[in-house]
Amino acid sequence: MKVTIDKDLCIDCGVCEALVPEVFSINDEGFTEVILNPVPEELQDAVREAAEECATEAIIIEED
């Protein structure tokens, strides 16, 4: 699984970082980044949940 964030849609709300801090992180400039890609198997369900929880549908998942 690969995951990206659509920066035009993301509002840097922190929800995805709260759910999966191993994969999503708000950087020093306040922007949310993917810090682990591809996503390891054990975190994939959590990333799918984060994508569902993202209010702006900014998390784009590319399944293997």
Ligand code: SF4
């Ligand atoms: S949950 Fe969505 S809008 Fe919020 S920081 Fe993550 S990608 Fe951005």
